[in-house]
Amino acid sequence: MELREHAWDILRARTLRAKLEPPPPGLTDEKPRPGYRLTAPVRPASLAMEMHRQAKVPPADAMHDPAQKIRILHALANHELQAAELFAWAILAFPDAPAEFRQGLIKIMTDEQRHCAMYVRRIHGLGGRFGAFPVSSQFWKAIQEVETPLQFICTMGLTFENANLDFAVEYIDAARAIGDTETARILEMVHGDEIGHVAFAWFWLERWKPAGIDAWATYCANVKPPLGPERARGATFDTRSRQEAGFDDAFIDNLRATDPTKPGGAPR
Ligand SMILES: [Fe+2]
Ligand SMILES: [Fe+2]
Structure with missing residues (x-):
């Protein structure tokens, strides 16, 4: 089976179980097809995305309320599902990217x-159900603007996953504060995995940045508004995760000096 065939299966799956089916062993990547930029995935009916409305994520300090905690986890699960879909999206969109990148x-x-x-x-485990609340299409909306592998890593890895390094720490602290060690352990x-994903994006940013242009300028030139550095961090700033991801000091300093904003543009 080809890599792109498995990517299609994930994007067209009608059940959550099929969406989360891991790749079969021995996928090949030998028969590329022209790049295809899918505009929206197929989804189970209960997880149909609200393409025009922002589904709000409760803040970390709402974690003490059991009902809000489920809503937080619901939003995070949908972020992960969108991320899985969009990495599959990139496999279809960028057939000419290096094999190592596609792997x-x-x-x-x-x-x-x-x-x-x-x-x-x-x-x-907490008595909730995935699909019980509306889910956002935030990542899918942003990906419509992405035309190159460099723009893809700047959008997914260096904006959304980058910001999640901070949000995750805020949620971990909130889960620990209420004694929910199981939720904290998952977060x-x-x-830990997300640091690796951001490191992947950084690796390719370093490879693909034009001669004479630094990583920060390359990032800023390859992420389209309303995304940008303001959306690549949280209200807190986890320097150590960025160091572990391999960012250079100038990039970290520039991001630390940026005022974060929420999806609607309000200060965070
Ligand atoms: Fe993830
Ligand atoms: Fe990730």
Whole structure:
């Protein structure tokens, strides 16, 4: 089976179980087809995305309220599902990208599937159901603007996943503060993997940045408004995760000096 065939299966799956099906062993990547930029995935009816409305994620300090905690985990599970879909999207969109990059995409897609499954299990453990609330299409909306592999890593890895390094720490602290070690443990595992995903994006940013242009300028030139550095961090700033991801000091300093904003543009 070809990599792109598995990517299609994930994007066209009608059940959550099929969405989260890990890749079969021995996928090949030998018969590229012209790049295809899908505008929206097929989804189970209960997880149909609101393409025009922003589904709000409760802030970390709402974690003490059991009902809000389920809504937080619900939103995080949907983020992971969107991420899995969009790494599959990139496999279809960029057939000419280096083989090593494409293998990285499928590996990250598999991580995102696992993250989604962990959050879904936790939601069920807390008496909730994945699909009980409206879900946002935030990542899918942003991907419509992406035309190149460089723009893809700047959007997914260096904006959304980058910002999640901070949000995850905020949620971990909130879960610990209420004594929910099980939720904290899941968040910590995801956070550890996400550092690796951001490191993947950084690796390719370094490779693809034009001669004489630094990483920060390349990032800023390859992420389209309303995304940008303001959306690549949280209200808190986890320097150590960025160091572990391999960012250079100038990039970290520039991001730390940026005022974060929420999806609507309000200060965070
Ligand atoms: Fe993830
Ligand atoms: Fe990720």
